[in-house]
C-alpha cells in the first residue's frame with residue numbers, strides 16, 4: 228500500500244481543503260453528523276448550496292443525478308478531509324442508502340420524484356428494516372403487504388427506526404409472499420410518512436436522547452408504483468450500493484480527535500491527579516493512541532482493496548468491529564480520566580459533558596449496523612474460511 232498521495236491525489240486533497248477553508252462556517256463545525264430538519268441556519272443553507280454546486284452532497288452518485296461521480300479514492304480523500312475539518316454530513320440515509328438503490332433499480336418517475344429532493348434537503352428519509360423479532364436475522368421480517376387493486380395494504384411494526392420522528396419518507400421492507408423462502412418473498416417500498424395508519428412512537432435511549440422510534444402500520448395503503456425493483460425481490464434491491472467507499476475513515480479520524488481531546492485534558496489537569504494516577508492514565512491513553520493508528524490502517528486496507536477493484540467483505544466487518552469497540556474503549560478511558568465527573572453530562576462538566584455523553588452514546592455502536600457477534604461470524608466464515616457454528 229502506498230501511504231502517500233500521488234500528485235493528482237495531492238491536488239484533489241488541496242482542492243477539498245481550500246473549499247472547506249472558504250465555505251465551512253465555524254458555527255457548523257461542532258456538528259459531526261446532522262440529519263436534515265434538525266437545524267437549519269443560514270450558514271447551513273449556504274454551505275449546502277456550495278456543496279450542491281460541486282455535487283459533493285452525494286459525491287458517489289453519478290453526475291447526471293446531481294452527484295460528483297467520484298471514484299472511491301477521491302471519495303476517501305474527501306471524506307477524510309471533511310472528518311478532519313469537523314464538517315457536517317448532509318443527506319443522511321437518503322444519500323447513503325436510498326439514492327444508490329433508486330439509481331440502480333428505480334423507475335424514471337421514482338428517480339425524478341426523489342433524487343433532487345434528497346439533494347435539496349426537502350425530503351428526509353428513515354430506514355424501516357428492523358422489527359421486534361427481526362434484527363440480525365432480518366430476512367425473517369413479518370410486516371405484511373397485501374395487494375389490493377392499485378395499492379398494497381401494509382400491517383406490522385418496525386423498531387429502532389432512527390429519525391422516523393423527523394423523516395417525511397421511509398424506505399422499508401415488507402413481506403409480499405409469505406409462502407416463498409424467506410429471502411424471496413420481500414419487497415422494497417417507498418412510503419410517505421403522512422400516509423394514514425402510520426403511528427410513530429418515540430424510544431428514548433439510555434443517554435436520555437430521542438434518536439430512534441417504533442413505527443406501527445395499520446392498514447396503510449401504498450401505491451404499487453412505490454415498489455422499487457421487482458415484487459418479491461426487495462431483499463436484493465435493499466442490498467444495493469453504488470461504488471461507495473466503505474473504509475469508515477470518518478470514524479477513524481473522529482477517534483483520533485477524541486483521543487487528542489482526552490490527552491489534552493489529562494495534561495491540563497495534571498495537578499488534579501496523583502502521580503500514580505497520572506502515570507496510569509498516560510499508559511491508557513498511549514494504548515488508545517496506538518489503537519487509533521490500527522483503526523486508520525484498517526480503513527486504509529479497505530480503501531486500498533476498493534481502489535484495486537476488489538470488494539471488501541470480511542475486511543469491512545473487521546474495520547466496523549474494531550472501530551465500534553475502540554469507540555467504547557476511548558469513552559471508558561475518558562471517563563477514567565475525569566473521575567467522578569464522568570457521570571455528569573451537562574455543559575458545565577469537564578469536556579462540556581462530552582465524555583459522559585460519548586460513553587452512553589457508544590454503547591449502541593456495537594449493535595447498530597450489525598452487531599459485533601455478526602461481524603465476528605462474517606470474519607470467521609468469509610474471512611478465515613471457518614465452518615458455520
Ligand SMILES: Cc1cc2nc3c(=O)[nH]c(=O)nc-3n(C[C@H](O)[C@H](O)[C@H](O)COP(=O)(O)OP(=O)(O)OC[C@H]3O[C@@H](n4cnc5c(N)ncnc54)[C@H](O)[C@@H]3O)c2cc1C
Pocket residue numbers: 353354355356357358359360361362363364386387388389390439591592594595596597598599600601604
Ligand atoms: C442506535 C441504533 C440505531 C438503529 N437504527 C436503525 C434504523 O434506522 N433502521 C432499522 O431498520 N434498524 C435500526 N437499528 C436496528 C439494528 O439494525 C439492530 O438492532 C441490529 O441489527 C441487531 O438486531 P436486534 O436488535 O434485533 O438484535 P438481535 O438480532 O435479536 O440480537 C440479539 C443478540 O444476539 C446476538 N446474535 C443474533 N444472531 C446471532 C448469530 N447468528 N450469531 C451470534 N450472535 C447472534 C446479537 O449479536 C445480539 O447480541 C438501529 C439500532 C441501533 C442500536
